[in-house]
Amino acid sequence: MPTQQDDNGLLAVDIGGTSVKYGYWNQQLENSGSFKTPKTWAEMHDKLLSLPSQITQPIRGVAISLPGSVDIKKGQISGTTAVPYLNGFAIRKELSDDFQLPVTIQNDANCAGLAETWIGNAKDVSSVALLIIGTGIGGSIIQDGQLLTGHDHFMGEFGYSILNGQNKTLSDLGSPVQMAKKYTRISESLAPVDAPQIFEKAKQGDKLAQNCINDMVHWLSLEVYNLITSFNPDRLLIGGGISIRDDFLEMIRNRVGTLLKQKGATVTTDIDRCRFCNASNLIGAVAQFLSEYPTLLAIK
Template identity: 50%
Template structure:
């Protein structure tokens, strides 16, 4: 009987899960995020029993996860996960070993383990979604930082007057909200619609996309000159847009040239894993802990 690990990715609205067996991930149907910790535990127990999990459960979670301590600090869209010995409580409840790691760190681990950062000495992962998270890898290992803030690129301040951050200006979700607010025609535009409108000549859409690209380019520039990594990887749903990387690379090179850092070669690539990144990275964390 082959060993099976249950991989879980806890999101604000849904829980994704998968089975890791024979070095492969098989995705399971996703489930609406439970409203309470007791409901969450019951749901995880049902999965463990249904799939006869004996080896353990690998979890990707939001918030500032202290993997060693087994406690999640910070804040997230799932408030009941925070500030108690969650790892120990869940392991005892499920009767199998459990690991926890932050979701953006899981995405970084997946890339180092089996993706586009494999074999590199250093890499920075920038995950673009509702906000901007990320991870830093040095000597092939995750660098979570003294206060678990390593790779929280979204906190970079982009405007010293408004104190807007990279998450405020470089997130496609924030861009969509801004566009919808200015347009004020009672339609909530998606970022895809805004890109389509920009291509069709909509000036407001072009302006918002320009601002979005500028913020991300400055964010990447700051990461490059701070860490000088072998590669910057871009993740999140928007990373599948072919014009995104082309635009970012062009703008970042221009910034490096303008500021006299032209010897700094910017290697920017998309992440290999998209929707499965957090699940695969959670398994990597689990296997590392079990060693």
């Protein structure tokens, strides 16, 4: 379990496809902020290096959450990612040299898992699977405190699961963003309609909204069922903005419970939401840093 002494802090950064979040960690997250994801590495590089000047406290290291397949030993990412220019070079070494500080990197969904097992809704169990639902869908698996990443650092990319006969993936079928685009298209709405609006329309009796939500929940429930029966974790946590909805979580629980009974799968995995939402990747990046440098922050 990571530990940290007082009066020592980290710069935590979460790089995403649309925005970059950052904050200062010293027992808790402080001085949080964000900026729009730059279009080039040169712009990103300059933005990142300017962050310490915006944080007045001493910084002893930099903990970064990234999209893509992250190789923490090589210090780089590869494969499909929301920020393509981050791929294929030693990003950790470059930033460590420029910051003149230790730098760690980890996949964003893995960071969410680390945050939950450290101080979140999985801190009391031995095994947990996370399903993070957003524009795309990812996740992570942690067993006995160890993050499982796979041979190609691709474990947890559940959005690539193919769930129907048309080769559509879970990210195609289960993303709230894709669900909203579907509703907007079919309804011929003049303006884009987002997922929260569709849930509200469904409550008001809009049949198309109800059908779109039901379809999304159907595919997500199949994936949750597959994860539970494949990995049999103590707990499965659902993250992403949609997870804060009690009605959504209850629909998933009910449908997965029905599937388990229908198929005779006698498992008792808890299904819950993540404790952390927007801050999960930042907190998990800190957990990754503390696991790699367990004594650094104790040095005065």
